[in-house]
Amino acid sequence: MASIRLDQLTKDFGGLLAVDHVDVEIEDGTFLALLGPSGCGKTTTMNMIAGLETPTSGEIYFGDRPMSRVPPGKRSVGFVFQNYAIFTHMTVAQNLSFGLRVRKPRPSKTEIDSEVKRVAEVVGLGSMLQRKASRLSVNDMQKVALGRSMIVKPSIFLLDEPFSNLDAAFRAYMRAELKHIQHEIGQTMVYVTHDQVEAMGMADQIAVMNLGELQQFAPPLEIYNRPSNKFVAGFVGSTRINFLPAEKVAVPAPKGTDGGSVTLAIRPEYIGLVDPGSAEATITAKVDLVEPLGATDVIHLSWNRYDIRAIGRPGARPRIGDNIGLVFPFRHLLFFDDQTHEAVNGPYQA
């Protein structure tokens, strides 16, 4: 087990700044999610933590120990790759035991066998130890990958979009399993994902990245409710947050840099739906489309050429073309400077 600290971590691929002076610090036993769109530098950051890439500048600490000169095999990390990277020329058992077999001094055969059995039980592969890895289903391949990285009892677990190739049901199952394992053994985990639902649901801390830069580093709810800039606000949230020019909406808004304009943002689920003429309504918008999701509806509305999404209840589903009043509760409003795109101190209250 170990805490991790990234200190001004930078990776420059010949002029392409993949990771730009990233500072992150997590305590031992934390589940950290690196969240961002593809190409944001999260995988490069992960590879540097694992030692597969050497930082251009900056340093990685496990505990107090600087790691950039420590070879990957000596860092005591387990790595689960997106495309499994299991060894198809071996059986499941050989795959699982690989990390032990290349270790020096090599553990005894009985030791290896009992470890393989134990890990196989944990990941649910007990019955297929002798099967060729190339004959496994995608789901089982990922279990092998997970088991193979667990067997060496790493102090840090690194997972690079490990479940994104799995089908939805199994993905949900594995997510829960992983969270369970993490909770049980208090393992430090770093989890790379572009899926904000995964990050929100699993992580203790989320580091949102974009274009190589760290955008925000905070616990999930803070990321969700107090995004530090417009990018984070737009990237996090399964139904996209609404952005509107603040001056067009009749709400008291702060001023931006040099008294410049600001953008107002509000999450769909915080928008109240009322009758069109109601005195409470902040604005009145027209219904374009209703997406029934079961428990809730996503209502797409238009107002002054702006698209707005709100969450409705199936019991009170509006018809397309209806006008409805939208209430923007003041305490849920966020404001972003139009020049810097940074958050301006808004009225948000948790």
Place this chain on the structure above:
Amino acid sequence: MEGHSTLKAFGRVTAIVLIGILFLFPLYWMITMSFKPQSEWNPIGKTIWWPQNPTLDNYKQVLGLTNQNTQFFQASSTDATQPIIHSFIAAGGGTILALVAGVLAAYGIARFRAGGKMLPFQILQLRMFPPVAIIIPLLIMLAYIHLFDTFWGLWLVYGAVTFAFVVWLMRSFFQELPREIGEAAIVDGCSQWGAFFKAVLPNVKGGLAATALFVFILNWSDFVIALVLTTDKTTTAPVFLNSLQSAAAGQEYGPQAALGLILILPPAILGLAIQRYLVRGLTFGAIKR
């Protein structure tokens, strides 16, 4: 419509048969020739399509099973067993050398972009020269370092000549393989070399087998290089085949055909033995998974 598609099918079958005849005829001619006695090799004014007095003498002769030549006075040996052994040693050694150097180079190029973008093309360019163009300088060089008519000489030249093939074939196999395979082994505690031998190489063994066979066939069937760079100590089978001629009989078509057929066997047998890998190996690079 019905008549139209029948016609098309007929045309297709005809084309297949014609092309098949074109390609298989030399093989047919070689097989029948190898069983013909001398009188049927090249009789004036006649074409003999099928041996009328089939004989195994040609085979016995090139395999050294007859002590004395029964057909005509023979100045030089017609026993091909030594040249065949030489061919195995020369082609096998050259193949191993090309594989060792080529596989490592290919991995370096595919994984670490060793040598920059142009290196693969610079290597490929080695194959742009016809062997004839470089064979005389090579002869002089080998003579200088006392490797003329030695297996080391042949190995070096065969290895160098087929190196480019190994690099290009293996490079595509390595590129197809997810780089995470090697990285996973490294994270698990392997060195770069350990990851290469334990995780990466076993995953491309189909491609490796196909490449090895391909290179072996190239070396095995070489004529020009061995003709110039060997005399008698390391004469290879194709060169020996060419020498099967005599004042009395001119070209000894029968023994030549028999030896030719024998020389087809090793690549054919190897091909069948690794067929399982071969199909996958040769189509591997062609399919986007």
